[in-house]
Amino acid sequence: MSAKQSSRRERQGPPRDRETQEQTRLRAADLFARQVPQAEIARELGVDRKNVSRWHRRWQQGGQDALRSRGAPGRTPLVSPAQLAQVEQALLAGARASGFDNNLWTLTRVAQVIEQHTGIAHHPGHVWRLLRQLGWSVQRPARRAAERDDAAVERWVKQDWPRIKKGPSGARQSSSSGTSPGSR
Numbered sequence: 001m002s003a004k005q006s007s008r009r010e011r012q013g014p015p016r017d018r019e020t021q022e023q024t025r026l027r028a029a030d031l032f033a034r035q036v037p038q039a040e041i042a043r044e045l046g047v048d049r050k051n052v053s054r055w056h057r058r059w060q061q062g063g064q065d066a067l068r069s070r071g072a073p074g075r076t077p078l079v080s081p082a083q084l085a086q087v088e089q090a091l092l093a094g095a096r097a098s099g100f101d102n103n104l105w106t107l108t109r110v111a112q113v114i115e116q117h118t119g120i121a122h123h124p125g126h127v128w129r130l131l132r133q134l135g136w137s138v139q140r141p142a143r144r145a146a147e148r149d150d151a152a153v154e155r156w157v158k159q160d161w162p163r164i165k166k167g168p169s170g171a172r173q174s175s176s177s178g179t180s181p182g183s184r
Contacts, residue, residue: 018069025055025067032059079130083118088134090117104141107131 031041042049058066095103107124115121
């Protein structure tokens with residue numbers, strides 16, 4: 001990393017929220033009105049000079065209103081926060097409560113529940129984004145045999161495994177290396 005990149009990273013600081021960014025642009029507009037040089041504005045606000053130049057062009061074309069936030073980027077969500085909360089309550093009740101034969105949630109099942117509660121169909125790949133938005137994460141059930149006998153497993157680990165791991169008594173370990181004297 002060059003010294004220029006390093007100093008730019010230090011100047012940028014942590015990521016900012018939309019409101020803070022708008023306030024920074026509006027402060028820049030005040031400085032533009034006072035005819036402060038762009039390089040000085042960049043230093044004072046702790047932003048890159050390219051941003052200040054872009055803001056200046058927008059300010060010249062539309063004034064201070066051109067520097068206001070345009071709102072959240074992207075498409076307006078189809079599912080409202082209230083509907084999403086309703087879906088989360090259904091998910092917390094469990095898959096069986098929604099009519100499934102076991103309590104395992106899959107993306108396809110969650111998509112079905114969302115459609116039942118909101119009337120909006122989502123692709124299972126997009127359902128994952130909604131679940132992350134709710135703070136949910138991947139949980140995989142532990143795979144265990146239904147016939148598993150924990151006492152027998154514990155007994156085997158304590159008694160048989162040490163003997164097997166130790167190997168046959170009196171036998172010398174063989175080597176697969178062709179240069180080892182024991183392999184000739």
